[in-house]
Amino acid sequence: MELQIGGLSAVYLAKEYGTPLYVYDKQIILRRVQELKEAxxxxxxxxxxxxxxxxxxxxxxxxxxxxxxxxxxxxxxxxxxxxxxxxxxxxxxxxxxxxxxxxxxxxxxxxxxxxxxxxxxxxxxxxxxxxxxxxxxxxxxxxxxxxxxxxxxxxxxxxxxxxxxxxxxxxxxxxxxxxxxxxxxxxxxxxxxxxxxxxxxxxxxxxxxxxxxxxxxxxxxxxxxxxxxxxxxxxxxxxxxxxxxxxxxxxxxxxxxxxxRYFVAEAGTLLTTVTTMKGKFVGVDAGMTTLIRPALYGAYHPIVLANNPSALFTEKYSIVGPICESTDCFARDRDMPVVHEGDILAIQVAGAYGFAMASQFNGQPKPAEVMVSHGIHTIIRKRETTEDLIRYARH
Ligand SMILES: Cc1ncc(COP(=O)(O)O)c(C=O)c1O
Incomplete structure (x- = not known):
């Protein structure tokens, strides 16, 4: 079974909205808020x-x-x-x-x-x-x-x-x-x-x-x-x-x-598509411009093969983005299942300081954001486009 977020397939969401895509599970945010209010x-x-x-x-x-x-x-x-x-x-x-x-x-x-x-x-x-x-x-x-x-x-x-x-x-x-x-x-x-x-x-x-x-x-x-x-x-x-x-x-x-962080980190998942397989390097369409925490702090994020989350770990890959920086790397030598071009990876616990720190460096439009709750999905921020970047460049 494919990875589920808020009662929906992560692969379905990636296909529906494109990648890179931030997906938030509303119920997790509500649960965290409730927990703190009660505590x-x-x-x-x-x-x-x-x-x-x-x-x-x-x-x-x-x-x-x-x-x-x-x-x-x-x-x-x-x-x-x-x-x-x-x-x-x-x-x-x-x-x-x-x-x-x-x-x-x-x-x-x-x-x-x-x-x-x-x-x-x-x-x-x-x-x-x-x-x-x-x-x-x-x-x-x-x-x-x-x-x-x-x-x-x-x-x-x-x-x-x-x-x-x-x-x-x-x-x-x-x-x-x-x-x-x-x-x-x-x-x-x-x-x-x-x-x-x-x-x-x-x-x-x-x-x-x-x-x-x-x-x-x-x-x-x-x-x-x-x-x-x-x-x-x-x-x-x-x-x-x-x-x-x-x-x-x-x-x-x-x-x-x-x-x-406490309210939103665990609610957020960044979905990204594998664009390039080059030896041990898995190239994806998200980068340090989408989620900078690994490049900035060496932060660890769990990464799951969304189209087959229970596949056995047989490989070691470095998962890297499209940005012209060597720090543009989500994970180095990470134990993973076999990955192919076109697969969807889910970078988890990405809801805090993820989109909020996203940039347009290297001409990268910012990703879209989607909220899911009990199997219903809603777009909560439109994906930026190349046209948006060009329009900005003209001023
Ligand atoms: C003044 C101030 N308050 C609150 C926060 C939130 O911190 P956290 O996300 O760790 O809860 C920050 C984070 O940098 C901050 O600078």
């Missing part, structure tokens, strides 16, 4: 839309009552278009332009600033009633060095001392509502880490609060919940993560979190 009934959850900002997916998340975590002017505008309540959403940008800050201010989203100097710029644009700052606690964790976003060498956030200065300045400027934020890394599979970093941000909040004479209305622990990509990895037990966080979270404030 953290006391928390305010903002979906980090950078993970996957397809409008259809955003609307699904809005229906579940979540807020959004946005990192740019365009992300705020997309979140507004999807119907997110901006008062329940947060803007956590790094090195934002004044134009971005103006949009954030006008939208009513909660501003979470990455540095004191950004507050100084904001003073000239206008001031919100509520503000949050991003603290870098000096440590972080993540599956790859490239997705650790705290620590001495990290560009994100500011030290506790600098953050205290920022809150003092905000208070002097008449701001009366405060939050505090930390996002230290992505794809964390270590449950104990969530307890450790929640305790760290809370301790920082207590110290800054005492020093500056303010109280925090919310403490935002960021995103970072990992998902299993590799066979040996075990899924996080969100109930246990929640227990651990609850054990240390005693500050009388709202707990805020901004998961991205």
């Amino acid at each position: 953290f009934p006391q928390a305010k959850i903002c979906y980090a839309i950078k993970a996957n900002s397809n409008l259809h997916i955003l609307q699904l998340v809005v229906q579940q009552g979540l807020g959004a975590d946005c990192s740019s002017k365009a992300e705020i505008e997309i979140a507004e278009l999807a119907g997110f309540d901006m008062k329940k959403s947060i803007y956590s940008a790094v090195n934002p332009s004044n134009d971005d800050l103006k949009k954030a201010l006008e939208s009513g989203i909660i501003l979470n600033l990455d540095d004191l100097s950004i507050f100084r710029r904001l003073q000239k644009i206008g001031l919100p009633r509520k503000i949050s700052f991003r603290v870098n606690p000096g440590f972080g964790e993540g599956k790859f060095p490239g997705i650790v976003c705290a620590g001495e060498d990290s560009k994100f956030g500011m030290t506790e001392e600098r953050a205290a200065e920022a809150y003092r300045l905000a208070k002097e400027n008449g701001i009366v509502h405060f939050g505090i934020h930390m996002m230290t890394g992505s794809c964390v599979m270590n449950e104990a880490y969530f307890e450790e970093m929640t305790k760290a941000i809370q301790d920082i909040a207590v110290r800054i609060g005492n020093k500056v004479g303010i109280e925090f209305e919310f403490i935002d622990i960021g995103g970072g919940f990992g998902v299993p990509y590799e066979a040996h990895e075990r899924a996080l037990d969100m109930k246990s993560v929640s227990e651990r966080i609850k054990r240390v979270f005693t500050y009388p404030a709202n707990l805020v979190m901004e998961p991205g």
Whole structure:
């Protein structure tokens, strides 16, 4: 039997819509959202839309009552278009332009600033009633060095001392509502880490609060919940993560979190057609422009022969794309069944930071996206065409 996604054959979907094609199983997204809502009934959850900002997916998340975590002017505008309540959403940008800050201010989203100097710029644009700052606690964790976003060498956030200065300045400027934020890394599979970093941000909040004479209305622990990509990895037990966080979270404030990957990663599969067999190299029509994670971080994605998923592994192949870069490789020397030209490969766990990081490098139109649910399929983003690229080139 062919690989099934949401009650449909992956091969059928590939033929119907062409490849490369992102397919999302709606029920998996809903299940993940429900799991987090049940594990953290006391928390305010903002979906980090950078993970996957397809409008259809955003609307699904809005229906579940979540807020959004946005990192740019365009992300705020997309979140507004999807119907997110901006008062329940947060803007956590790094090195934002004044134009971005103006949009954030006008939208009513909660501003979470990455540095004191950004507050100084904001003073000239206008001031919100509520503000949050991003603290870098000096440590972080993540599956790859490239997705650790705290620590001495990290560009994100500011030290506790600098953050205290920022809150003092905000208070002097008449701001009366405060939050505090930390996002230290992505794809964390270590449950104990969530307890450790929640305790760290809370301790920082207590110290800054005492020093500056303010109280925090919310403490935002960021995103970072990992998902299993590799066979040996075990899924996080969100109930246990929640227990651990609850054990240390005693500050009388709202707990805020901004998961991205957790909601969408496992729901997404990238379907690609084998175009070329060249010795051990299996050439496919998707590339690092369609899914950059393997090229960017050396990330592992399961790859399944969609037209015969139970075939025995007898070969070792490197699965490579059409891009003129040697890093354009989804898997090196991967154990696989015999593969032929025209076969469909399913690159799994591709729903987060997949399409969202797609590019048009090497003249590659972006792929189409399809949502499936209980055997029904719906196109949720049209495939770009060569004509689209040419039109853009003319301007
Ligand atoms: C500020 C912020 N919040 C949330 C996230 C989402 O992280 P994840 O997808 O690991 O949950 C990110 C990811 O980079 C981020 O930068």
